[in-house]
Amino acid sequence: VYGNMRNAAARMGERMYKGAILAPMVRIGTLPTRLLCLEEGADLVYTEEIIDHRLMDCQKFEHGKNGLVEFKLTAEDNPVLQTCALEKEKVILQLGTADPERAVKAAKLCEEHISGVDVNMGCPKDYSTKGGMGAAMLKTPDLAESILTALVKNLKIPVTCKIRCLKTVEKTVEFAKRMEKTGIAALAIHGRQKTERSRDPCRSPWIAQVAKSLSIPVLANGGSGEIKSREDIKKFQEKTGTAGVLVARAAMWNPSVFNKAGPRHVFEVVKRYCELCLKYDFALEIMKYNVLSMLRDLQDKDPRGLATKPALSSKEIAECWGVVVEDEEEPNAKKQKLEVENYPYVH
Numbered sequence: 325v326y327g328n329m330r331n332a333a334a335r336m337g338e339r340m341y342k343g344a345i346l347a348p349m350v351r352i353g354t355l356p357t358r359l360l361c362l363e364e365g366a367d368l369v370y371t372e373e374i375i376d377h378r379l380m381d382c383q384k385f386e387h388g389k390n391g392l393v394e395f396k397l398t399a400e401d402n403p404v405l406q407t408c409a410l411e412k413e414k415v416i417l418q419l420g421t422a423d424p425e426r427a428v429k430a431a432k433l434c435e436e437h438i439s440g441v442d443v444n445m446g447c448p449k450d451y452s453t454k455g456g457m458g459a460a461m462l463k464t465p466d467l468a469e470s471i472l473t474a475l476v477k478n479l480k481i482p483v484t485c486k487i488r489c490l491k492t493v494e495k496t497v498e499f500a501k502r503m504e505k506t507g508i509a510a511l512a513i514h515g516r517q518k519t520e521r522s523r524d525p526c527r528s529p530w531i532a533q534v535a536k537s538l539s540i541p542v543l544a545n546g547g548s549g550e551i552k553s554r555e556d557i558k559k560f561q562e563k564t565g566t567a568g569v570l571v572a573r574a575a576m577w578n579p580s581v582f583n584k585a586g587p588r589h590v591f592e593v594v595k596r597y598c599e600l601c602l603k604y605d606f607a608l609e610i611m612k613y614n615v616l617s618m619l620r621d622l623q624d625k626d627p628r629g630l631a632t633k634p635a636l637s638s639k640e641i642a643e644c645w646g647v648v649v650e651d652e653e654e655p656n657a658k659k660q661k662l663e664v665e666n667y668p669y670v671h
């Protein structure tokens with residue numbers, strides 16, 4: 325009965341939302357990390373959260389090189405979103421939004437290059453909640469519904485949302501059910517309340533209760549504290565009775581957490597990450613941030629970590645990690661430098 329209410333995109337999309345998935349993460353969930361996670365065996369990858377009004381006025385730039393597609397205000401600007409043909413069938417755009425029209429406009433712009441659109445209803449940071457976005461949406465279910473309804477109606481690709489736990493498990497289930505009725509293809513839930521931090525335990529039984537109460541696939545999130553391998557991902561999935569798991573921090577620390585043959589040493593993974601960054605002329609600052617996030621405390625212990633910190637170009641970082649860099653023209657300095665102001669959404 326319920327299936328009749330849902331459109332074709334949601335029914336087809338349903339199959340996509342399962343297994344081990346890279347969760348949305350600002351600055352981490354950018355193109356090279358997403359490609360790396362896919363190479364390592366991730367079933368699906370989410371972009372970082374992109375705020376609707378930054379994306380909706382962008383133009384599309386398609387480069388011959390490696391099928392790269394960039395969305396930016398002008399040719400000279402830094403990209404708001406980069407994607408490529410390789411990930412097209414596996415990439416979900418996460419939007420930060422508090423407005424149905426803006427959400428639709430932003431999503432439409434990239435619809436043909438992505439596989440789904442997710443709405444962030446979980447971000448607890450002031451910059452999100454002040455604008456009515458993120459976790460603020462948990463208090464405005466009417467608005468949340470209208471955004472999802474507008475996206476479902478106007479897009480050919482599946483729509484989802486990522487929520488957090490509300491005050492009680494009953495209220496959480498009630499909210500999730502309301503969202504389900506809009507025709508979304510799946511729902512992800514982070515097992516923590518708005519005021520809870522990552523050191524607080526994940527409310528796995530609440531996730532399980534939501535998964536039991538919905539007919540669409542539910543994705544569990546918040547388990548990185550207990551995830552070091554693909555097997556652990558599976559355990560968290562089974563414990564929560566969900567269709568799949570969104571993995572955030574464990575994938576940030578080591579993207580090979582998705583590897584079915586077991587995780588690889590982080591140094592090997594960093595090397596591959598650097599190769600991908602060079603292939604797509606990726607911005608120095610975010611590349612460095614990702615490498616240091618993978619190294620964690622090793623950044624101050626390993627000589628390559630120590631050399632990565634002051635590096636002034638992507639090539640220099642890559643060389644620290646043993647990537648043989650072909651001699652070509654110096655990359656455009658402007659392109660390499662990604663202004664921090666363009667990334668205000670730092671968690």
Ligand code: FNR
Nearest residue numbers: 347348349350372373514546547548571572573671
């Ligand atoms: C996040 N998180 C997050 N969530 C989201 O919906 N959109 C986002 O852009 C981000 N950005 C982000 C950046 C960084 C660096 C971190 C660590 C986290 C939250 C994330 O997706 C997830 O909900 C939590 O990290 C809990 O999951 P794990 O880490 O236990 O797997």
